[in-house]
Amino acid sequence: MKKYSDDIEARLTGRHKKCIEICGEVDSRTILNVGCYNGWFERAVLEKGCKEVIGVDINGRPMRKK
Numbered sequence: 632m633k634k635y636s637d638d639i640e641a642r643l644t645g646r647h648k649k650c651i652e653i654c655g656e657v658d659s660r661t662i663l664n665v666g667c668y669n670g671w672f673e674r675a676v677l678e679k680g681c682k683e684v685i686g687v688d689i690n691g692r693p694m695r696k697k
Contacts, residue, residue, distance in 0.1 A: 639671065639674055639675050639678065642671045643671055643672070643675060647671060647672045647675065650664075650672060651672070651675060651676060651679070654676065657676050657679050657680060657681040658679075658680040658681070658682075659680070659681075659682045660681055660682055661681075661682055661683040661684070661685070662676055662681055662683070662684045662685070663684075663685045663686075663687070664684060664685070664686045664687070665687050665688075666687075666688055666689075667686030667687060667688045668688055668690075670686055672684075672686075673686050
């Protein structure tokens, strides 16, 4: 049995899904995510056409993805 999945839909929590809903249309936007943890939200919005995501978490260094 596979224990880990790279499928973004399988990895998103209810909090991630609600945040994506609140963001609305993300095309060509820059999003700041404070408390990003492992970056699944960032990956999801980039796949939806977000221009840039800046993720900051207390447990790591700032992460910038384009």
